Amino acid sequence: MTTTTPDATGAPAGPTAAHGRLDEAEVRRLDRAHVFHSWSAQATIDPMPVAGAEGSWFWDHSGRRYLDFSSQLVNVNIGYQHPKLVAAIQEQAGRLLTVSPAFAEESRSRAAAMIAERAPGALNKVFFTNGGAEAVENAVRMARLHTGRHKVMAAYRSYHGATAGAIALTGDPRRWASEPGAAGVVRYWGPYLYRSAFHATTEQEECERALQHLRDLVMVEGAQTIAAILLESVVGTNGILVPPDGYLAGVRQICDEFGIVMVADEVMAGFGRCGEWFAVDHWDVEPDLITFAKGVNSGYVPLGGVLISDEIAATFDHRPFPGGLTYSGHPLACASAVASIEVFEEEGILAHARHLGDDVIGPGLRELAQRHSSVGEVRGLGVFWAVELVRDRTTREPLVPYNATGADAAPMNAVVGACKERGLWPFAHFNRIHVVPPCTTSDEEVRHGLAILDEALLVADEQAASR
Known part of the structure; x- marks a missing residue:
């Protein structure tokens, strides 16, 4: 040893x-x-x-x-x-290694409840995936089915994963080799004052002009065709771009005004990375869907997911959700997530x-x-x-x-x-x-x-x- x-x-x-x-x-x-x-x-x-x-x-x-x-x-x-996560994985392995997503299972139920309890507002359901890219794929699927619309607005200087749909939504050069990608993606510029696409000189100007740019794109694309606006709450790999105060609230307002689903990609920014359970908590904003992975259990076992608002979850109360994964909510991964959340709280x-x-x-x-x-x-x-x-x-x-x-x-x-x-x-x-x-x-x-x-x-x- x-x-x-x-x-x-x-x-x-x-x-x-x-x-x-x-x-x-x-x-x-x-x-x-x-x-x-x-x-x-x-x-x-x-x-x-x-x-x-x-x-x-x-x-x-x-x-x-x-x-x-x-x-x-x-x-x-x-x-x-971390010894508590190692022990939780070992204990779960000795008790029940795997079970189909069709069953209820203790660690899966506990993990979903604990994640939902720490999410903002009325995001009370969790769809588990194996990682962040699958979370984004399924969040976009939910938004399209919920709204009956097909377009998704996604930012330049973004990364959302390497599966077919997620790489098409990605706004950096890693998508180039996979193009042409999935139809319906509309690009926009997010705020980045140091290299402003809007010739702004202050954070307030950058915020106002970025939101006006987004609003203008919604107008010319046709709000009735747009299912979702997808963004990284704090842009990760493409620069750690912290949005100016008011920006996320402004995106929330645009989404509310036009019936668009707001999807916050928190795969990298969530679970403590920004000093909060979710980065949106820093600005007190409630998206309709939040994607997560990475920090939920520090990658000890592959795990990701989508936090779903009550309104969007209700869309599938009597209508089957057309998606699934063999390892969705894997017991080993969920047991590590439960232990991780406990560690976050016990150790401050x-x-x-x-x-x-x-x-x-x-x-x-x-x-x-x-x-x-x-x-x-x-x-x-x-x-x-x-x-x-x-x-x-x-x-x-x-x-x-x-x-x-x-x-x-x-x-x-x-x-x-x-x-x-x-x-x-x-x-x-x-x-x-x-x-x-x-x-x-x-x-x-x-x-x-x-x-x-x-x-x-x-x-x-x-x-x-x-x-």
Whole structure:
């Protein structure tokens, strides 16, 4: 059995024994021979074998540790190997491993009730999925069937998943290779003051102009044809774009006015990431549907779902919902979700996430911005932050071009490499470093990571100056 011992900083020191396990060379060989990796040209990658993890750290087979500022894919919200979740999964496995979605089951019932109780307003039903993309697919299906309309408005600078419908709704370059996609998608620009599509100079202007843009599109597309407006409550991978105050309420008003379903994609932003159960709680807005996954159980077992308003749920009281999944509400996954929600409350994780954002990450990143000429903007809330890197603060030219690959991406690759060399695992996308550690990360660990980022940003400064 693998054991760990903490080092002087309190971080796990990595494995000291691994009886009966494959060594690094064999893991790497089998991976190269048989694993087909997502979003990758297979011959150009060399995935690092991970041997273990605990808390906010993971390590390789040599015992080299990395402080995880990515939470893997921004999903390990309560950290690695939380003993209560491990125990809940083990207990459920010993009691009942699986049962069809057609049955009622204790963990499934408890998870649905606990999630609904923490959702805003009258979102009282949960349709379980295996992850976020399937949640988005089914939410859109519900909206179309509820309204009898077919169009869905979806933002540029968004990501909603990689299944056929979800990738068609996605507003970043990952959808290009899958086009033409599903019919009925209408694109709009969301608020992003730093690179405003509306020539705004203040948050208020950005909010007002983004809402007017959305209203104008509803008019010219025909409100009677639009089933849903889909948005990430706080845009995730595409920039940690926190909406200005009033924006989500304005979208809610437009939806109410025209009978459009408001769908909030909280797959990344929910369950503590923004310091609330759901990011919309920060603005006291109630969508009609909320999609979730990732942080609901920190990815310990695949789980996602759709929170459904009473009004939309009633559409299917006497009309079958034409959708389902073999593993919907899998008992192992639901047991881990129950335990996760209990951990959030017992350990005060929402309050800790708010504290990290307000008192540690936000101030720390603003200090870095003052010291590094390559930092154009920092933004975020809770444990959900982005550092936007530029070549020139005046022109705001990005450090690397939009969707840069190959040699064009070299400056960002150098910054990421500098982080990893120093034991920090960052989340990078285009010209941004995202600071998204587990919500349970300690103040000291966050400051340690920010100190490493401070050193890595010297590389960004050099890259920006070498144009």
